[in-house]
Amino acid sequence: MTKEARDHKDLKIIFMGTPEFAVASLRILIEAGYHVVAVVTVPDKPAGRGKKLKASPVKEYALEKGIPLLQPVKLRDPAFNQALKDLAPDLMVVVAFRMLPEMVWSLPRIGTFNLHASLLPDYRGAAPINWVLINGETRTGATTFFIDKQIDTGNILLKTELAIPDEWTAGELHDELMQKGASLVLETVKGLEKGQLKPMPQDDSLFNNHAPKIFKEDCKIDWSQPLKQVYDFIRGLSPYPAAYTHLEDKTVKVFVTEKGEMEEGITPGTIRLPEESGELEVACLDGWLRIKSLQLQGKKRVDHRSFLNGFRGELKRFTFESNNPAISSAK
Numbered sequence: 001m002t003k004e005a006r007d008h009k010d011l012k013i014i015f016m017g018t019p020e021f022a023v024a025s026l027r028i029l030i031e032a033g034y035h036v037v038a039v040v041t042v043p044d045k046p047a048g049r050g051k052k053l054k055a056s057p058v059k060e061y062a063l064e065k066g067i068p069l070l071q072p073v074k075l076r077d078p079a080f081n082q083a084l085k086d087l088a089p090d091l092m093v094v095v096a097f098r099m100l101p102e103m104v105w106s107l108p109r110i111g112t113f114n115l116h117a118s119l120l121p122d123y124r125g126a127a128p129i130n131w132v133l134i135n136g137e138t139r140t141g142a143t144t145f146f147i148d149k150q151i152d153t154g155n156i157l158l159k160t161e162l163a164i165p166d167e168w169t170a171g172e173l174h175d176e177l178m179q180k181g182a183s184l185v186l187e188t189v190k191g192l193e194k195g196q197l198k199p200m201p202q203d204d205s206l207f208n209n210h211a212p213k214i215f216k217e218d219c220k221i222d223w224s225q226p227l228k229q230v231y232d233f234i235r236g237l238s239p240y241p242a243a244y245t246h247l248e249d250k251t252v253k254v255f256v257t258e259k260g261e262m263e264e265g266i267t268p269g270t271i272r273l274p275e276e277s278g279e280l281e282v283a284c285l286d287g288w289l290r291i292k293s294l295q296l297q298g299k300k301r302v303d304h305r306s307f308l309n310g311f312r313g314e315l316k317r318f319t320f321e322s323n324n325p326a327i328s329s330a331k
Contacts, residue, residue, distance in 0.1 A: 009035045011193050014089040014108070016040040020057040021174065022095035024182035025115060029093070030065055032186055037087050038068045040097070076101055091192060093185060094147065105147040110192055112147045113157055115185050117177045118211065119143060120159075121202040124152035125211030129177065130170050133236030135209060136228065138164055140173070142181040144188040146199055155199035158191070160184045169238040169256065214241055221245045221254065223268040227287035231259050242295075251297040260288035273308070280304040 013036050015026050029036060039062040047054035055063070062069050072080040075098065084107055092105065092112035105112040118128035120143040125131070132140045141161040148154040160180050164173060191197035214237070221230060221243050234254050237243040242253040260281055270283035281288040295301040 008033045008193070011035060011189075012037045012088060012090045013189070014038050014040060014084065014087060014092045015058075015095075016092060016097040016100075017058045017095040018042050018056045019096050021117075021178045021181075022097070023057050023061045024178045025093065025095045025185040026058060026061060028182040028186045029189065030067075034189065036067055037089060038070055038083075040070045040072070042098075043071045043073055075104055081107075091189065093189065095181070095185065099151060100147060102149060113144050113188060113192075114147050114152075114154075115181050116143045116145065116152055117174075117181060119161065120145060120152060120156060121204055121207040123209050123211040124207065126213040128211040129174050130214055130236050131209065131211040132164070133168070133170055133173060134233050135236075136232045138166075140164055140177070142177055142184050144184055145202075153202060155201055157188050157197050157199055158184055167235075169235045171239045216241065219243050223282060223284055225268075225285055227259055227262065227284040227289060230284045230289055231257055247296070253295040253301070254291055254293075255295070255301065256291075256293035258290040258292060260290045262287040278305060278308070280308055 011034065013029065013034055015029065015036050016039075017023070017026060018041050026036070026039065039058060041056045041058045041062070044053040044055050044059070046052065059069060059071070070080060070083055074080070081103055084104065089108045091110045092108045094100065094105075094112060094114040096115075100112065116124075116128065117140075118124075118132060119139075119141040123131055123140075128140070139161060141159055143159045144157040145152075146154040146157065160183070162176060162180060168176075188197070219237055219241055221233065223230065223245070225233070234243040234257050238255040242255065244251050244253045246252065260279075263283075264286060266283040266288075268283055268285055272281040272283065272288060273279070274281065280291045282291060283289075291304050293301060293303055294307055296307070
């Protein structure tokens with residue numbers, strides 16, 4: 001163990017998180033030699049067809065590393081709060097967890113900071129990765145900030161920026177921000193440990209967009225919107241929770257698309273099957289969108305060619321639901 005790693009052992013950290021996104025941040029702290037005295041995550045939940053209890057990714061990693069675990073049902077539970085006090089943490093690190101009551105976040109000597117997957121104060125909310133893509137942003141990033149009484153409004157510690165390639169989906173942006181965010185968490189812990197960070201109040205004049213939680217009813221594709229807007233909507237929800245449309249009584253999830261040719265006067269929802277290219281195209285308000293990856297209800301996710309192999313003969317009787325949908329086959 002290096003001297004730096006030994007010195008880190010004097011800083012007692014409690015880490016709070018649940019999904020895979022949080023595991024990268026926990027891992028980087030452990031590998032840097034920091035003393036994580038406990039991990040707080042959600043209780044195991046039923047999953048799959050058998051409804052067997054499944055641990056969160058953060059719990060699985062903590063068990064692998066032998067880190068003590070706390071899985072409170074209620075964060076105001078007196079027993080849970082006493083357990084936190086007994087651990088006497090210097091710092092709490094929160095990545096993709098729940099809203100904390102003041103009795104929890106105010107406990108550590110240094111404070112409690114959160115990693116947020118946007119450039120705060122913009123895109124405050126539960127789903128910033130999805131919303132920056134849905135809104136067609138070309139840049140985003142991650143922010144660490146001290147938690148206070150209001151959600152995502154505390155004093156900023158550090159930021160890191162990231163350019164968004166036009167073809168990225170939410171899944172690709174998630175994975176990139178997971179790694180960049182983990183590095184930012186480590187940099188933040190090091191800065192707080194050495195007393196080198198100066199927390200800065202958020203500039204609310206830069207708060208232009210909300211990033212609320214996304215529900216199933218929010219994910220339906222409106223083909224009557226402009227081509228770019230539909231394109232960004234689909235990639236912003238891919239692979240989860242996934243944008244969807246309807247073919248008669250069947251739901252179709254759409255994951256990957258390409259922007260095709262611009263054309264005015266076409267009927268939104270029209271399906272076009274250019275035989276020379278073997279593409280599956282759908283009309284938006286001002287152009288054609290090529291569908292590259294999709295999933296018919298009850299089936300596996302496939303590319304457009306596999307989909308057409310099974311449905312080309314029947315597709316003419318289907319309609320992509322829209323304001324004024326139609327079906328056509330172009331050659």
